Structure formats: C-alpha cells, structure tokens
Amino acid sequence: MDYSNDILQKLFAKYPFNQDVLADIIFGDNHCAVQLTNGNVGVCSTLGTRLIGDVSVLSNPDFSCIEHRIIANAWVNANANYNLNPCGVGNIFDAINFARFKNIVMVGYFESLANTFKEKGIEVAIFDLDSDEKPVESIDNQSEYLSKADAIVLTATSIFNMTFGKVLSQSNPKADIFVLGPSTPIDLLMFSDSRVKVLFGTLFNKDDSRVLDIIRSGGAAKTFLPLAKKVYFCGNFNAK
Numbered sequence: 001m002d003y004s005n006d007i008l009q010k011l012f013a014k015y016p017f018n019q020d021v022l023a024d025i026i027f028g029d030n031h032c033a034v035q036l037t038n039g040n041v042g043v044c045s046t047l048g049t050r051l052i053g054d055v056s057v058l059s060n061p062d063f064s065c066i067e068h069r070i071i072a073n074a075w076v077n078a079n080a081n082y083n084l085n086p087c088g089v090g091n092i093f094d095a096i097n098f099a100r101f102k103n104i105v106m107v108g109y110f111e112s113l114a115n116t117f118k119e120k121g122i123e124v125a126i127f128d129l130d131s132d133e134k135p136v137e138s139i140d141n142q143s144e145y146l147s148k149a150d151a152i153v154l155t156a157t158s159i160f161n162m163t164f165g166k167v168l169s170q171s172n173p174k175a176d177i178f179v180l181g182p183s184t185p186i187d188l189l190m191f192s193d194s195r196v197k198v199l200f201g202t203l204f205n206k207d208d209s210r211v212l213d214i215i216r217s218g219g220a221a222k223t224f225l226p227l228a229k230k231v232y233f234c235g236n237f238n239a240k
C-alpha cells in the first residue's frame with residue numbers, strides 16, 4: 001500500500017493525538033469509541049478485529065496495523081465530526097435519487113440499504129470482503145464493476161481496512177462516490193478526490209453515556225444508532 005496517499009494518515013496528521021483532551025476510550029468487540037473532554041464522541045467499527053486495549057497506540061500509531069488504524073479512525077471522528085454544518089439529516093435515500101444512475105456498485109454490505117434498493121426495484125452490484133452468507137458478487141469481479149459504475153456506495157470501514165485507496169483507483173473516473181457508515185470521518189479532506197460527492201456520517205449527543213455503555217458491552221451499531229443523528233455533507237454535488 002502507498003501510505004503517502006493514505007487518507008487516514010492525512011486525517012490523523014490534521015488531528016494529532018492529545019492526551020489532555022481524551023476523556024475515555026472504549027475497546028469494544030464491535031466498535032472502538034473515543035470520548036473527548038468537550039463531550040465529542042467518535043466511533044469506528046472493528047469488523048470483528050480484536051483491538052489492542054492500549055491508549056498509547058495513539059501516541060505513535062502504526063498505520064500498517066489494522067488494530068491501530070481502527071483506534072486512530074475513532075480518534076479522528078471524535079475530533080472532526082462536529083466541525084462542519086450538515087447539509088441535511090437523514091439516510092442516503094433521503095439525499096440521493098438513485099434512479100438517475102445506470103450502474104450502481106455497493107462496496108461493503110449494508111443489509112438494510114441492500115433491501116431498500118431491492119424494494120425500490122433499483123439494481124445494484126454488491127461486494128464485500130466477508131462474503132460468507134451474504135448475497136454479494138464475487139470479489140474477483142469488483143474492479144471490473146467499479147470501472148463501469150456511475151455511482152459507488154462505499155463503506156467507511158474501507159478507510160481503516162486499507163481498501164479505500166484501492167477502490168478509488170479502480171473506479172470509473174466519472175463516478176459519483178458516496179461514503180457512509182458510523183465510521184465515516186466528516187472532514188473536508190474526504191473530498192480530496194473530487195469523485196467523493198457526499199459523506200453520510202453519524203453525530204452523537206455529547207457525553208452520551210448510553211452509546212458508550214452499548215459499545216462497552218459489545219452492542220452492534222443498530223443498537224446505538226437510534227440514539228444518534230444520521231447526517232450528510234455534500235461536496236460539489238447536487239444531491240437530487
């Protein structure tokens with residue numbers, strides 16, 4: 001991997017670790033959560049990765065290590081996600097009219113989103129690194145589909161699992177890319193590639209102990225997301 005073009009390293013350089021503003025960090029089974037002294041909360045999915053329960057990782061993260069990247073991603077989100085004013089509140093279908101696209105690819109399987117595409121009669125090719133028991137295409141065909149896609153729905157977990165840059169490099173130069181999930185960093189650096197049009201992230205209430213307790217106990221995202229606000233941020237893009 002070319003770490004010189006790693007979006008997570010760029011974001012971490014913008015929001016370097018400061019022990020003085022760290023209030024709490026939770027190394028959960030399904031998510032890592034960071035709470036700052038100002039109440040900000042940022043999370044990152046683990047996708048089943050067992051985390052290194054060591055705060056000192058943030059002092060000098062090894063960006064070739066997935067465990068370190070997850071913790072760094074949560075730190076970035078706690079620092080970045082409250083700085084911009086949302087363009088709107090809601091999920092991806094509240095913001096995007098997918099009927100305008102002809103070749104839609106989803107990278108990272110979101111069951112509820114896949115079901116909504118199906119209910120609306122919109123065809124979408126779905127890929128996921130973990131394809132067991134999921135209705136997804138063979139990962140061997142992902143690059144071919146990406147090269148022809150005019151819309152790409154990309155999970156933010158691609159940032160920490162080191163596939164974000166690869167997906168962008170394989171994608172149609174004219175594609176519109178939408179990044180989503182509670183792991184999404186809400187920062188203007190995410191629009192460095194002009195094809196990234198909209199970020200769909202999560203804003204938590206400040207000092208929300210309920211969310212932290214759920215993550216501490218190993219709860220899944222669907223358990224704590226009802227306590228948060230789904231927001232979206234547009235680059236140079238007419239969402240409708």
